[in-house]
Amino acid sequence: xxxxxxxxxxxxxxxxxxxxxxxxxxxxxxxxxxxxxxxxxxxxxxxxxxxxxxxxxxxxxxxxxxxxxxxxxx
Amino acid sequence: xxxxxxxxxxxxxxxxxxxxxxxxxxxxxxxxxxxxxxxxxxxxxxxxxxxxxxxxxxxxxxxxxxxxxxxxxxxxxxxxxxxxxxxxxxxxxxxxxxxxxxxxxxxxxxxxxxxxxxxxxxxxxxxxxxxxxxxxxxxxxxxxxxxxxxxxxxxxxxxxxxxxxxxxxxxxxxxxxxxxxxxxxxxxxxxxxxxxxxxxxxxxxxxxxxxxxxxxxxxxxxxxxxxxxxxxxxxxxxxxxxxxx
Numbered sequence: 001x002x003x004x005x006x007x008x009x010x011x012x013x014x015x016x017x018x019x020x021x022x023x024x025x026x027x028x029x030x031x032x033x034x035x036x037x038x039x040x041x042x043x044x045x046x047x048x049x050x051x052x053x054x055x056x057x058x059x060x061x062x063x064x065x066x067x068x069x070x071x072x073x074x
Numbered sequence: 075x076x077x078x079x080x081x082x083x084x085x086x087x088x089x090x091x092x093x094x095x096x097x098x099x100x101x102x103x104x105x106x107x108x109x110x111x112x113x114x115x116x117x118x119x120x121x122x123x124x125x126x127x128x129x130x131x132x133x134x135x136x137x138x139x140x141x142x143x144x145x146x147x148x149x150x151x152x153x154x155x156x157x158x159x160x161x162x163x164x165x166x167x168x169x170x171x172x173x174x175x176x177x178x179x180x181x182x183x184x185x186x187x188x189x190x191x192x193x194x195x196x197x198x199x200x201x202x203x204x205x206x207x208x209x210x211x212x213x214x215x216x217x218x219x220x221x222x223x224x225x226x227x228x229x230x231x232x233x234x235x236x237x238x239x240x241x242x243x244x245x246x247x248x249x250x251x252x253x254x255x256x257x258x259x260x261x262x263x264x265x266x267x268x269x270x271x272x273x274x275x276x277x278x279x280x281x282x283x284x285x286x287x288x289x290x291x292x293x294x295x296x297x298x299x300x301x302x303x304x305x306x307x308x309x310x311x312x313x314x315x316x317x318x319x
Contacts, residue, residue: 008226015133023134025143032143051118051147051160 026072031055035072042066116158117303118151120144121165122177126199128170139166141173148180158310159303162190162207168198171223171242175199175249178206182253187306191299192216192281192290202246204290205254209302211294212281218289220264221276255288 003012023036023046031050035043044066048056055061122144124137132138151157162181168174181188181203190207192200197219204210204218212218223243229235247265251258264277264287271278284290292298 006224006226010133010136011227015135019134020131032147049143049147051120051151052115053117053119054115 025049027074028067028072029061030073031061033061037069038066041069043069043072114156116156116307117161117300118157118159119161119163120147120151121163122200122203123165125167126169126174126177128173138169139177141176144177145180148177148184151186152184157186158307159187159189160184160207161299161303162188162203164190164192164196164200164204165194166196166200166203168200168219171199171246173199175202175245178202178249178253182206187303187310189299189303189306191294191296192218192284193295195219199246201289202249202253205250208306209292210254210290211292211299211302212284212290213295214281214293216281218279218284219271219276220261220279221271221274222265250289254290257288260287261289 005012023034025032026035026043027033028043031048031052033043033045034047034049036046038044045061045063047063048061050056050061059065060067122139124139125132127138127140148160151160160181181190188207188209190204190210192204192210192212193216194213195217196204196212197217198221201218201220204212223239223246225235225239247258247261250256250261264279266275267277268275270276279287279289281290281293285293292302
């Protein structure tokens with residue numbers, strides 16, 4: 001199916017509101033991260049939002065790493 | 075063999091936690107630890123990737139740069155006395171005009187030296203962000219699409235809508251011409267040219283052409299950008315109290 005329209009895709013096919021809830025921004029060790037909730041009460045890092053390039057060298061802060069929800073602040 | 079023995083010796087001391095950490099690292103990332111480095115750095119790096127998100131949250135599968143993440147970081151960079159310079163890396167398709175201009179204005183008003191590098195693409199509203207820094211680089215293969223602004227969604231068909239759109243476009247044009255060496259005539263010519271993009275108005279400017287038009291300062295990558303940033307930091311330190319630029 002090809003739709004010839006100027007409307008953006010997300011207006012034509014809106015995603016479920018629950019999808020938005022899956023990802024959120026939290027601070028862990030004072031560093032902002034985009035995370036998603038995984039089973040067993042942990043957050044999985046999706047994106048490291050820090051501007052400090054050294055935060056990207058630590059495997060603990062790499063995408064895919066997990067940390068307990070209780071360790072996150074705000 | 076060497077590695078195995080090393081691991082064995084370590085696991086004897088602290089058997090459980092060590093093996094747990096190692097397996098977690100392998101299952102989650104497919105990699106083991108990278109040596110840790112000095113946490114303090116005088117140069118911070120801001121990445122503008124994917125779509126620049128505006129007031130409407132984009133679906134989670136979109137890769138976005140959110141202004142509510144970026145703006146506090148720019149404020150923190152301005153505030154932290156240990157940070158002396160900022161490197162901005164762009165690989166964006168563009169996005170919301172207001173959010174893009176907000177980030178560009180924040181970068182332009184930062185008191186610390188800033189250098190931008192366009193990698194891959196710095197399209198549409200990425201253009202003002204690229205030129206907002208003190209010095210801008212573009213890689214040889216990177217491109218920037220310059221096109222008129224668009225409005226999606228419900229629009230009232232009255233002349234005022236057009237005027238509003240025209241005013242918004244004027245803000246972008248003014249910002250770009252103020253912060254780069256391109257003339258307004260040339261920028262508008264690129265913006266309204268026909269036959270360059272498929273069924274669209276505008277121009278796709280490639281690395282060296284962007285430099286030729288005066289939009290970007292130089293063709294180069296990360297090493298040139300870092301060298302320039304260090305030079306600007308030195309200049310700022312040397313000329314403290316004096317006018318620079």
